[in-house]
Structures are given as structure tokens and as C-alpha cells.
Amino acid sequence: MAERCCPPPPDCCDMRGMLSFYILWVLSKKPMNGQEISEELGKRRGTKPTAGTIYPALKELRKKGLIEVERKGRTTSYTLTKSGKIAMEKACRYFCSAFGEIFHEYEEK
Amino acid sequence: MAERCCPPPPDCCDMRGMLSFYILWVLSKKPMNGQEISEELGKRRGTKPTAGTIYPALKELRKKGLIEVERKGRTTSYTLTKSGKIAMEKACRYFCSAFGEIFHEYEEK
DNA sequence: ATCCTATTATAGGACATCCAATAAATCAGA
DNA sequence: TCTGATTTATTGGATGTCCTATAATAGGAT
Structure with a gap:
């Protein structure tokens, strides 16, 4: 059911990492529960x-005060806190400056 | 001495990962030795x-046949193999499609 | 009440990435 | 030759990310 907008990871090298950053990123769009976050990451990665x-x-992000948790019956809604929002923007700047070159060259083709 | 074209990593979340991919990337520019690769990654990340x-x-990439090694006196030159070049391009496509959204939104500001 | 499902959550193991510390090999210069 | 700097390389430990189980909890349907 998951719409795929991304090829599967290559087997040449390990593409793990940036999970927490990516969680903050999708949560900056809107609050979500665990399943929705998983779905969003799946579509993207x-x-x-x-x-x-x-x-x-998620537990770790909560411990750091970057996200907030609200239980609603069966589901748990996760929301960026104010400091989570600031942290996400900072991480975003870092990420783009660290990897921007790769992206730019790829776009030129 | 290292020219910094990148802010230091944020402390909000772990930005490790993609090391092997990034090594393949810098080696696709030109063959380098270990120190040079380190320098290049330092400037970027x-x-x-x-x-x-x-x-x-580097040892792992060599084991996979993605890079070649040539010892020259004090230094060791690392070069992308043909299959390393192909693997790098594939990984590059994956990376850009997985993270492109973040770049795009960042660039728009 | 009892089942079924969705959702949340933990345990345990694997692996890549990171560092500090240590070591060895080579070259250059005194 | 001896000394110091550079470069390569390994060890050992920590942590994040990943999976496959396994389990607990809550809501809806019968």
C-alpha cells in the first residue's frame, strides 16, 4: 500500500543513519503517531x-525534550516541542551544508 | 588549518552515517590517500x-571490490574501481531521492 | 464477555560509525 | 645514524540504527 517515491537502498554501502533527524523532520510537518511516522519514513527512504x-x-527524543507525547486511546501522538523545532532547524542547516554538494551535482544532470 | 565550509554537527541528534558512501563520493573526484580523504570529509561534514x-x-570497501589500493612509498593511494563507480552512482541516486525533499525546502528559503 | 486487530513497546543481536590510544613503517633532515 | 614528522593501521569501547521476535494495551465487533 505504501506509495514508493524512492528506490530501495543500495547494497554497496550502508545507508543507515539520520533516523532521529528524519523523525524530527517529518514531525515538523504535523504531529503523528508511531505508525504514521514509520509510513512517512518508508515513503521517503x-x-x-x-x-x-x-x-x-522516539523514547530518546522525548528524553531530550525535543518531542512531546500525548496518549489518545489506542494511539500516541508525537509533537515537536519548541526546542525540538529549533534543534530540527539547526540540524537541517548542518545536514544541507554537509551533503549539499552531492545533491547539487546530482540535480545538474 | 582545515578550511571549514560546514558548521559543526548539532547535538540534538546523531548525524553519523553515510561514511562509506561519502568516501566513494570524494574518491569519484580523484584518487586520494587516507589523510586526504579525511581532510575532504572534514571540510564537508x-x-x-x-x-x-x-x-x-577503506578496508571494507576494498574487500567489496569498490576501491583499489596502490602503495607508493609512505602513502597509499585509493581509487574507485569500475564497479565502485557504478555503485557510487546508484547510491547517489538513492541518497538524493531519500533526502531530496529536505534540501529542496531548505533551498527555498 | 470474547475475539480480533491496531498500536505501542521491549528484548536481544548485528553492524556501521565514531573516538582515543597505540604501534609500525617510511622519509627527511641534523 | 638518530630523530622527528607523516602516514598507515589496529584495538577496544561506546552509541545509533536496524531487524526479528515477543508482549501488552485498548477499541470495535460479534
Whole structure:
């Protein structure tokens, strides 16, 4: 069911990483529960993180005060806090300056 | 001495990852030795990987046949193989499609 | 009440990436 | 030759990300 807008990860090298950053990124769009976050990451990165991946990461982000948690019956809604929003923007600047070159050259083709 | 074209990594979330991919990327520009690769990564990502990081990664890439090694006196020159070049381009496509959205929105500001 | 499903969550193991510390090999210069 | 600088390389430990189980919890349907 997941619309794929991304090829699967290559096997040449490890493309893991940036999970917490990416979670902050999708949460900056709107609050979501765990399943929705997984879905969003799946659409973007080509692989959908499983429960054993996503929940420990969310727990850590909460411990750092970057996201807030609100339980609503069966689901749990995660929201960026103010400091989470600031942190995300900073991380975003770093990410784009660290990897921008690759992206720019790719776009030129 | 290292020209910095990148802010230091944020402390909000872990920005590790993509090391092997980034090594393939810089080697696609020109063959380099270990120190030069470290320097190039340092300029781009804001932190320079140490020996204990870079050499195991190079060893692994060599084992996979993605890079070639030529010892020249004191230094060792690393070069992309043909299959390394192909793998790098594939990884590049994946990377850009997985993270392109973040770049695009950042560039729009 | 009882089932079924969705959702959240943890445990345990694998691996890449990171560092500091240590070492060895080579070259250049005194 | 000896000394110091450069470069390569390994070790050992920490952490984040990833999976496959496994489990707990809550809501809806019968």
C-alpha cells in the first residue's frame, strides 16, 4: 500500500543513519503517531522502520525534550516541542551544508 | 588549518552515517590517500574522521571490490574501481531521492 | 464477555560509525 | 645514524540504527 517515491537502498554501502533527524523532520510537518511516522519514513527512504527501530528513537527524543507525547486511546501522538523545532532547524542547516554538494551535482544532470 | 565550509554537527541528534558512501563520493573526484580523504570529509561534514574510523571503512570497501589500493612509498593511494563507480552512482541516486525533499525546502528559503 | 486487530513497546543481536590510544613503517633532515 | 614528522593501521569501547521476535494495551465487533 505504501506509495514508493524512492528506490530501495543500495547494497554497496550502508545507508543507515539520520533516523532521529528524519523523525524530527517529518514531525515538523504535523504531529503523528508511531505508525504514521514509520509510513512517512518508508515513503521517503524506501524502507519502513519497524517497531524495534522507531520506538526506542522516539523514547530518546522525548528524553531530550525535543518531542512531546500525548496518549489518545489506542494511539500516541508525537509533537515537536519548541526546542525540538529549533534543534530540527539547526540540524537541517548542518545536514544541507554537509551533503549539499552531492545533491547539487546530482540535480545538474 | 582545515578550511571549514560546514558548521559543526548539532547535538540534538546523531548525524553519523553515510561514511562509506561519502568516501566513494570524494574518491569519484580523484584518487586520494587516507589523510586526504579525511581532510575532504572534514571540510564537508565539519568533523574529520580519525584513523580508527577511516581505515576500517577503506578496508571494507576494498574487500567489496569498490576501491583499489596502490602503495607508493609512505602513502597509499585509493581509487574507485569500475564497479565502485557504478555503485557510487546508484547510491547517489538513492541518497538524493531519500533526502531530496529536505534540501529542496531548505533551498527555498 | 470474547475475539480480533491496531498500536505501542521491549528484548536481544548485528553492524556501521565514531573516538582515543597505540604501534609500525617510511622519509627527511641534523 | 638518530630523530622527528607523516602516514598507515589496529584495538577496544561506546552509541545509533536496524531487524526479528515477543508482549501488552485498548477499541470495535460479534
